[in-house]
Amino acid sequence: MNIESVDFFYLSMPEVLNIGDGSQDALLVRVRAGGLEGWGECEASPLTSIASYVCPMSHSACKPVKYSVEGMPLNSKEDIYNVSNTVRHNSSDLLQTDHTLSGIDIALWDILGKKFNEPVYKLLGYKKAYPKLPYASQLFGDTPEETFLKAKTAKQSGFKAVKFGWGPFGKQTLHSDIAHLTAAREGVEDGIYLMIDAGAAWSNSVTAANDRLPPLCKIKAYWLEEPFANMELGSYKKLSESVPGVALAGGEGCHNFVQAAAMIKHAGLKFIQIDAGRIGGITVAKQVADLAQVNNITYVNHTFTSHLALSASLQPFAGIEKDFFSEYPVELKSLAKDITQNKIVPDSDGYIHVPEQPGLGITVDVQSLKKYVVDVEIKVRGKIIYHSPKL
Amino acid sequence: MNIESVDFFYLSMPEVLNIGDGSQDALLVRVRAGGLEGWGECEASPLTSIASYVCPMSHSACKPVKYSVEGMPLNSKEDIYNVSNTVRHNSSDLLQTDHTLSGIDIALWDILGKKFNEPVYKLLGYKKAYPKLPYASQLFGDTPEETFLKAKTAKQSGFKAVKFGWGPFGKQTLHSDIAHLTAAREGVEDGIYLMIDAGAAWSNSVTAANDRLPPLCKIKAYWLEEPFANMELGSYKKLSESVPGVALAGGEGCHNFVQAAAMIKHAGLKFIQIDAGRIGGITVAKQVADLAQVNNITYVNHTFTSHLALSASLQPFAGIEKDFFSEYPVELKSLAKDITQNKIVPDSDGYIHVPEQPGLGITVDVQSLKKYVVDVEIKVRGKIIYHSPKL
Incomplete structure (x- = not known):
């Protein structure tokens, strides 16, 4: 299968306070391939990461992240390593790249786990x-x-x-x-x-x-x-x-x-x-x-x-x-x-367990997120190059 | 004097080739303070840097670069150091920050040189x-x-x-x-x-x-x-x-x-x-x-x-x-x-000289740049938070 789509969702609390709490907004990434859907999250400035995904190319080492992701094959671990290496190579002069790549990479592993019916750690x-x-x-x-x-x-x-x-x-x-x-x-x-x-x-x-x-x-x-x-x-x-x-x-x-x-x-x-x-x-x-x-x-x-x-x-x-x-x-x-329907909660001994379900073992609660969506539109030379996708 | 305005201009050749030539586009920064104008340039993805300047705050360590710049005093070197430190402190989790700060910092030195009638190196x-x-x-x-x-x-x-x-x-x-x-x-x-x-x-x-x-x-x-x-x-x-x-x-x-x-x-x-x-x-x-x-x-x-x-x-x-x-x-x-009216050219011995004029000693050729402007508009929650300013 190949990477068919990569969608970024900028979510936010109605008010963001000037405190060290990184849970006040989120940048979710949804990747689709071969009828499967994987989810990831960038711990990053949402708008800036979106811009780095869709920006026009500046030169060979400053390409938008998108350039090295969409359409790429996704059948094995090696395919994910290839996306990771290619993104970092093609966008090495685009500083925001690693933060943006993070959510995509996580979603790719989620998909691969679902494809092979294995948790990611396996x-x-x-x-x-x-x-x-x-x-x-x-x-x-x-x-x-x-x-x-x-x-x-x-x-x-x-x-x-x-x-x-x-x-x-x-x-x-x-x-x-x-x-x-x-x-x-x-x-x-x-x-x-x-x-x-x-x-x-x-x-x-x-x-x-x-x-x-x-x-x-x-x-x-x-x-x-x-x-x-x-x-x-x-x-x-x-x-x-x-x-x-x-x-x-x-x-x-x-x-x-x-x-x-x-x-x-x-x-x-x-x-x-x-x-x-x-x-x-x-x-x-x-x-x-x-x-x-x-x-x-x-x-x-x-x-x-x-x-x-x-x-x-x-x-x-x-x-x-x-x-x-x-x-x-x-x-x-x-x-x-x-963001998630299920949670990772401590057992009676106080320990947590990595999910054993396929992929990341986490179900994103699409319905409940709709109220947090921050609508973004980016226009370059009069053409819309990004608009918040439908959740 | 205080920093009154910071304007980003995304400029580009009509066609950007997939080669290692970083001169195919540019992100110019114009800062105004106390009737003076300073110019800088970010060696960075223009759209991504603009986004990092205007993006909404994510948390206390992921503020837009703008937050720590506009309105700040600009009367001495110490004021520039203060902007530099404050930006990096307030935006330490916003990866693109350093690239964006670069052009601003350069423009601040240009202004300060003009204010004191000294080249920046002095x-x-x-x-x-x-x-x-x-x-x-x-x-x-x-x-x-x-x-x-x-x-x-x-x-x-x-x-x-x-x-x-x-x-x-x-x-x-x-x-x-x-x-x-x-x-x-x-x-x-x-x-x-x-x-x-x-x-x-x-x-x-x-x-x-x-x-x-x-x-x-x-x-x-x-x-x-x-x-x-x-x-x-x-x-x-x-x-x-x-x-x-x-x-x-x-x-x-x-x-x-x-x-x-x-x-x-x-x-x-x-x-x-x-x-x-x-x-x-x-x-x-x-x-x-x-x-x-x-x-x-x-x-x-x-x-x-x-x-x-x-x-x-x-x-x-x-x-x-x-x-x-x-x-x-x-x-x-x-x-x-x-981009510039004047150039730094080798003398008859083949050496170049740092300009002795105030600031960076370089005059930006505003008129000739108009044809390179890439029009950008960024809307968040239906409100325009960035639109290419007038050159």
């Missing part, structure tokens, strides 16, 4: 999928009291691991950060994995990050995530050598394999966090998972959107038993919840 | 601008005979340095590559710097690149540029240690400081090539030039478009006497020529 070569321990991923409260209550709620909901990030953390005083950290630990109490995400708050300042290490040690933070901007290799490396130390996690900003490889090799990370919706899809994420294994670094998914994105982000490391943490968003906006 | 802290030796930058011919003729013409035009790249090179057989290399050297004869640009043809294959080292040595190639994809640190490093060796050049694909820093530190480069129209503008390019100096790596501009882009790309290393090579495109399409 197509990737894993014999079985191991359960993952979801960490309740949420924003810090505006106040330490709010952080405490959020922590308590997460624990009461049965989560054995909790992560706080963004919000006021790292942006105010050291005193304020310590208050939030203490509140988080007091809220979840002992015996719960507690991860802290600085949301790149310190840019490249190792000093600012160093100041937080003693309090992070005190609350037994399991990791410190994104102290610096993505690819700040030197700052990461230096911080990783600090004493007392906290294990470092990072990589969500990587948008291709070589960036993730640089983070694995040069940043002193213990955890590499990959968003399949940004790095080029499941294809590239799996390459990173393989590299992480060889380098004894734990692979963790980065997911802060729908359960379609969650399933996609779990597939690349589904079969790696020792890498058992999974980011699990617990503050999704209604849009992100409404 | 505002950057350089006391004087040293002459640069332009290398005639062109594509390989389709046949070795064509490459030979191009080489001969470049020499006859007075160029003391010539670069060939892209075209068939690296994409066919080793035999074909050797024929092109030999033709290039025979065309320019001895005593001329001859650089070779593989255009990332070998992706990450050190073996394929290694095979070309003996013939590159034989023709006394001054450097081998972009054997691999941008940021293929390990492959670059390995090739840099090969014997016989050829000096490696790379970096044009870097779209921010940390990527360039990684290339400088980990790729074994002798030359770092930066396009101010991609890396975030003059601000970031100057930071890379400073870092290259500390690391004893030669900074070279990457420029394959207009003389507005050429002036912008020269400013960041204008005052570094020892870094005297400058990429100089010699096969510009009429659009790229028509």
Whole structure:
């Protein structure tokens, strides 16, 4: 079969707030081939990604993403690798490419799984999928009291691991950060994995990050995530050598394999966090998972959107038993919840399981999404080159 | 004064060919502030960059570029640094950002130079601008005979340095590559710097690149540029240690400081090539030039478009006497020529000079550009959020 159509759906909450919550809008991708339908999601600016898909060619290395996708054969894994390589080759000077490719690649794996009646992780070569321990991923409260209550709620909901990030953390005083950290630990109490995400708050300042290490040690933070901007290799490396130390996690900003490889090799990370919706899809994420294994670094998914994105982000490391943490968003906006009919929910032991149904094992709830559609029209030289397709 | 308006103009040749010639379209940026006008150019997909400027916010780290630019103060260098930092902070999850910021940043420096009646390089802290030796930058011919003729013409035009790249090179057989290399050297004869640009043809294959080292040595190639994809640190490093060796050049694909820093530190480069129209503008390019100096790596501009882009790309290393090579495109399409009224042309000794006039020292030829304007309209939720402004 061949790729017959690729449709992008820009969905949004009626109001998007100026907070670090990536579930406020979404860019869904629907691919059709041979009577099958696959779905993917880009963790990306919807309008910008759509533009990169349909834009006119600038030169041989700056072609629209569309150029290397529509009409291509889709009968095997090799066909997906071919699309992935061809897109990145033909659009290497189009910066938005990797984000746009991500949702397409995810949808291609979903289709291939449906064609072969296998979950994606099996197509990737894993014999079985191991359960993952979801960490309740949420924003810090505006106040330490709010952080405490959020922590308590997460624990009461049965989560054995909790992560706080963004919000006021790292942006105010050291005193304020310590208050939030203490509140988080007091809220979840002992015996719960507690991860802290600085949301790149310190840019490249190792000093600012160093100041937080003693309090992070005190609350037994399991990791410190994104102290610096993505690819700040030197700052990461230096911080990783600090004493007392906290294990470092990072990589969500990587948008291709070589960036993730640089983070694995040069940043002193213990955890590499990959968003399949940004790095080029499941294809590239799996390459990173393989590299992480060889380098004894734990692979963790980065997911802060729908359960379609969650399933996609779990597939690349589904079969790696020792890498058992999974980011699990617990503050999704209604849009992100409404994207899927079924959800990936923790079992009675608190673990989640990669779907065993064909493809991603997720059913998109087309009907309930209609109210979120953002109508977009792009005209070039008087000709409409993109109009929001019918859901 | 404050930034009053930022206008993007998408310009294009009537026909864009599937060749590695980046001068076939252009994205010009006009910024107005305090009665002054500055111009910049993004080396980027025009439609995609425009979309990233006007798109709705997705979340706090995925804001449209516009959010951090319009209305901002513009009275000093620090104000430009502030815009640069703010854009990258507010749009860190919007992949296209750096390409879009580049043209804006360049225009801001142009304005500031006009305000203080100084060329940009002086505002950057350089006391004087040293002459640069332009290398005639062109594509390989389709046949070795064509490459030979191009080489001969470049020499006859007075160029003391010539670069060939892209075209068939690296994409066919080793035999074909050797024929092109030999033709290039025979065309320019001895005593001329001859650089070779593989255009990332070998992706990450050190073996394929290694095979070309003996013939590159034989023709006394001054450097081998972009054997691999941008940021293929390990492959670059390995090739840099090969014997016989050829000096490696790379970096044009870097779209921010940390990527360039990684290339400088980990790729074994002798030359770092930066396009101010991609890396975030003059601000970031100057930071890379400073870092290259500390690391004893030669900074070279990457420029394959207009003389507005050429002036912008020269400013960041204008005052570094020892870094005297400058990429100089010699096969510009009429659009790229028509963008500027004045040009940067080699003197009788074959050297070019950074303009001494205020700002970038380049006058945009507004009248002659009207025929190249690509009319674009973007509508979101029925409301026009971008329409090509009047030139």
